[in-house]
Amino acid sequence: MIKVTVWNEYFHDDPQCDKCDARSIECHPNGLHETVAAIVRELGEDKVSVRTAVQKDPEHGLSQEVLDDTDVLIWWGHMAHDLVSDEIVDRVHQRILKGMGLIALHSAHYSKIFKKINGTTCSLKWRDGAYERIFTINPTHPIAKGIPENFELGVEECYAECFDIAKPDDVIFEGWFDIGEVFRSGCTWTRGYGKIFYFQPGHETNTAYWNPHVRKIIQNAVEWCYNPIARPYMDAPRIKTTLEELRNGSEGEYLRHF
Ligand code: ZN
Secondary structure (H helix, E strand, O other): EEEEEEEEOOOOOOOOOOOOOOHHHHHHHOOOHHHHHHHHHOOOOOOOOEEEEEEHHHHHHHHHHHHHHHOOOEEEOOOOOOHOOHHHHHHHHHHOOOOOOOEEEHHHHHHHHHHHHHOOOOOOOOOOEEEEEEEEEOOOOHHHHOOOEEEEEEEEEEEOOOOOOOOEEEEEEEEEEEEOOEEEEEEEEEEEEEEEEEEOOOOOOOHHHHHHHHHHHHHHHHHHHHOHHHHHHHOOOOOOOOOOHOOOOOOOOOHHHO
């Protein structure tokens, strides 16, 4: 069972928020977190359990208890990155190092947690309302399973290079935009025991999350980011066993995990 928490800042799409806009609410009537949670739930009740959390929840819905009970955290944020507390970002970061996966969607490229993981500005070029086609440039990667060589996304916010990120472990998808731009749309990293995937589609007033290939990519990413073998290593063990003890047949408290 993969335990997934979907986090959304919930400003554009929250009818109670003075910064909300009608088009975002129309696209995400139950909030963008519920839109994404529904995608993950399609993996099946026997495979995933999904909870949601938003910025205005106590501790942004990301208490230590919740994070310890989360295998994969999905993050969507845009206009309110600065309102996420540094203490909670540190908490999320520590949990990633100990094996929690992170999927950063769309404008989460500027979230505090994504910038912390990269150690760079995570800046990019952008323009609203372009046409995008996504190319699968690493078809053997598990996140690309079942995804065609390329597919039409339609109208999406253009994100363009240079994307100032740390060198990814893999670039799986490349976005092409009809205004003459390209972008590394799907990239992975590892930090500690945590596996991280960034995926560009998902502007709040567009309909990328209803594209079947986008849904499948997010589902694949949840499965790829899940790292159950990380759990035994949550705290770095001291190597207690001496060479003499090993020679005398001791398995060693640390080495026996391998
Ligand atoms: Zn956007």
